[in-house]
Amino acid sequence: MTQQATTAEELAFSQPFGEQEQQILTPEAIEFLNELVTRFTPKRNKLLAARIQQQQNIDNGQLPDFISETDSIRNSEWKVRGIPQDLLDRRVEITGPVERKMVINALNANVKVFMADFEDSLAPNWDKVIDGQINLRDAVDGVISHTNEAGKIYQLGPDPAVLVCRVRGLHLPEKHVTWRGESIPGSLFDFALYFFHNHKNLLAKGSGPYFYLPKTQAWQEAAWWSEVFSFTEDRFDLARGTIKATLLIETLPAVFQMDEILHALRDHIVGLNCGRWDYIFSYIKTLKNHSDRVLPDRQMVTMDKPFLSAYSRLLIKTCHKRGAFAMGGMAAFIPSKDAGRNTQVLNKVKADKALEANNGHDGTWIAHPGLADTAMAVFNDVLGDNPNQLFVTRDDDAPITAEQLLAPCDGERTEEGMRANIRVAVQYIEAWISGNGCVPIYGLMEDAATAEISRTSIWQWIHHQKTLSNGTPVTKALFRQMLAEELRVVQDELGEHRFSSGRFDEAARLMEQITTSEELVDFLTLPGYRLLA
Numbered sequence: 001m002t003q004q005a006t007t008a009e010e011l012a013f014s015q016p017f018g019e020q021e022q023q024i025l026t027p028e029a030i031e032f033l034n035e036l037v038t039r040f041t042p043k044r045n046k047l048l049a050a051r052i053q054q055q056q057n058i059d060n061g062q063l064p065d066f067i068s069e070t071d072s073i074r075n076s077e078w079k080v081r082g083i084p085q086d087l088l089d090r091r092v093e094i095t096g097p098v099e100r101k102m103v104i105n106a107l108n109a110n111v112k113v114f115m116a117d118f119e120d121s122l123a124p125n126w127d128k129v130i131d132g133q134i135n136l137r138d139a140v141d142g143v144i145s146h147t148n149e150a151g152k153i154y155q156l157g158p159d160p161a162v163l164v165c166r167v168r169g170l171h172l173p174e175k176h177v178t179w180r181g182e183s184i185p186g187s188l189f190d191f192a193l194y195f196f197h198n199h200k201n202l203l204a205k206g207s208g209p210y211f212y213l214p215k216t217q218a219w220q221e222a223a224w225w226s227e228v229f230s231f232t233e234d235r236f237d238l239a240r241g242t243i244k245a246t247l248l249i250e251t252l253p254a255v256f257q258m259d260e261i262l263h264a265l266r267d268h269i270v271g272l273n274c275g276r277w278d279y280i281f282s283y284i285k286t287l288k289n290h291s292d293r294v295l296p297d298r299q300m301v302t303m304d305k306p307f308l309s310a311y312s313r314l315l316i317k318t319c320h321k322r323g324a325f326a327m328g329g330m331a332a333f334i335p336s337k338d339a340g341r342n343t344q345v346l347n348k349v350k351a352d353k354a355l356e357a358n359n360g361h362d363g364t365w366i367a368h369p370g371l372a373d374t375a376m377a378v379f380n381d382v383l384g385d386n387p388n389q390l391f392v393t394r395d396d397d398a399p400i401t402a403e404q405l406l407a408p409c410d411g412e413r414t415e416e417g418m419r420a421n422i423r424v425a426v427q428y429i430e431a432w433i434s435g436n437g438c439v440p441i442y443g444l445m446e447d448a449a450t451a452e453i454s455r456t457s458i459w460q461w462i463h464h465q466k467t468l469s470n471g472t473p474v475t476k477a478l479f480r481q482m483l484a485e486e487l488r489v490v491q492d493e494l495g496e497h498r499f500s501s502g503r504f505d506e507a508a509r510l511m512e513q514i515t516t517s518e519e520l521v522d523f524l525t526l527p528g529y530r531l532l533a
């Protein structure tokens with residue numbers, strides 16, 4: 001094992017370079033990473049600072065709105081550069097963390113695209129991000145295989161899904177690599193390494209370096225990505241527009257800037273996606289000081305609620321006007337081994353996907369291969385012989401207003417809802433700090449986005465002194481009492497062995513801190529990352 005302290009100018013690596021690192025962190029790859037970090041980190045830091053400024057305005061009473069300075073972009077005619085052949089039909093996309101077996105299963109599923117995730121579903125400990133890069137490289141090379149403990153061999157089938165890599169959000173650092181003494185942006189780490197190791201082979205087989213960009217809050221962030229992509233294309237002598245991105249509209253500020261985002265990235269963008277779970281989290285976070293917009297129990301906040309329906313319809317309208325895809329999002333249900341319950345799950349998924357397809361979305365997300373046939377059948381029905389629904393312009397939809405996008409969501413806040421939020425958030429945090437970023441809890445897929453909704457809901461209910469439907473005021477004391485009680489419930493559910501060998505004390509401590517703090521903690525993954533290897 002070689003200890004690699006510093007390399008290429010100023011990047012410093014805190015981890016030893018073992019066999020895995022040596023495959024991915026080659027001198028040439030580091031040189032490219034170093035160029036990106038040096039060139040683009042200062043601007044990224046300014047963009048994060050601008051988020052804080054924007055949030056202060058909203059905290060002081062302003063509501064998010066469309067921007068008047070960019071009227072000309074919204075009101076003029078233009079289109080995005082174009083969509084590559086292998087992305088023209090993406091009616092069902094599976095998502096999942098970049099673990100070896102799951103990568104193979106996802107690529108073999110009955111889907112068009114696999115979104116390989118370094119973000120919401122990955123707890124980015126060092127080994128996992130390096131391993132994830134190796135897995136994706138091997139998948140692109142067509143040589144990925146895996147043998148499980150029972151001896152079952154996993155290999156790629158004949159017609160794997162198109163690979164799209166989701167890099168970490170702009171806020172997430174990669175703490176094992178520093179530049180000028182600061183952690184480098186995780187997004188640049190993921191982008192640089194995936195691009196460097198795969199672009200040639202992807203292009204050689206008629207695909208390309210495709211990315212999903214998460215948690216954007218402003219069109220200037222999209223412009224930053226455009227600069228990163230253009231710089232990379234020039235650096236590797238590739239034609240402008242070779243790198244393609246789909247950007248998640250999953251923050252409240254971003255929904256007001258969709259035209260501007262598409263425009264800023266017009267050489268590279270192929271579509272936007274309704275990342276509904278982060279969007280709901282962002283609605284809570286962005287409007288955290290607005291007592292008239294506190295959300296009810298999490299399960300009440302469904303895509304047919306007016307503010308979410310407006311979001312989906314505006315995204316479709318905006319994208320299709322510009323020749324870009326309008327991707328739907330994730331139903332968090334996962335298959336059940338109980339046949340009766342599974343029928344219910346499939347019916348719920350069917351209804352959710354039918355709403356999206358009938359709205360005009362070009363495709364949708366699933367969290368589990370067991371949902372592929374159901375989602376595919378719904379989209380096949382609506383799309384017919386068309387590969388997508390770019391022709392659905394929704395011209396008859398009345399203009400969608402800021403008021404509709406911000407509309408308060410009706411529904412009860414219940415004691416059971418609050419207790420469920422606690423159990424879900426604590427179990428998720430425990431999994432995350434233990435290195436597992438996506439887990440099934442009570443029949444739902446839970447990841448960083450869904451867990452954020454659970455923990456910020458309680459913060460907001462405390463902050464605005466809301467009352468539960470049984471008349472009990474939500475206070476810090478009530479939360480602390482419930483946290484202790486629900487930990488015992490979790491202990492009973494999981495059994496003594498799992499509970500005592502886990503990190504539930506640390507998870508509960510973190511949950512207590514971020515729920516009772518005066519200021520809302522921006523992302524649970526930031527304090528969580530300090531507890532991750």
Ligand SMILES: CC(=O)SCCNC(=O)CCNC(=O)[C@H](O)C(C)(C)COP(=O)(O)OP(=O)(O)OC[C@H]1O[C@@H](n2cnc3c(N)ncnc32)[C@H](O)[C@@H]1OP(=O)(O)O
Nearest residue numbers: 095096102105106120121277330367368438439440445449
């Ligand atoms: C809000 C958002 O950001 S959504 C996007 C991020 N979230 C995700 O991507 C969720 C991805 N999904 C998952 O991680 C998983 O489905 C979980 C954790 C929710 C459930 O996983 P499990 O408990 O392993 O499910 P289960 O036991 O039913 O899996 C059955 C098989 O399907 C595989 N599988 C399950 N989900 C996936 C997936 N998303 N991709 C590929 N394979 C999968 C399992 O690996 C397992 O394979 P095997 O039979 O060969 O061993």
Ligand SMILES: O=CC(=O)O
Nearest residue numbers: 275276277278449
């Ligand atoms: O990333 C997707 C989401 O729903 O959040």
Ligand SMILES: [Mg+2]
Nearest residue numbers: 120275278449
């Ligand atoms: Mg998300």
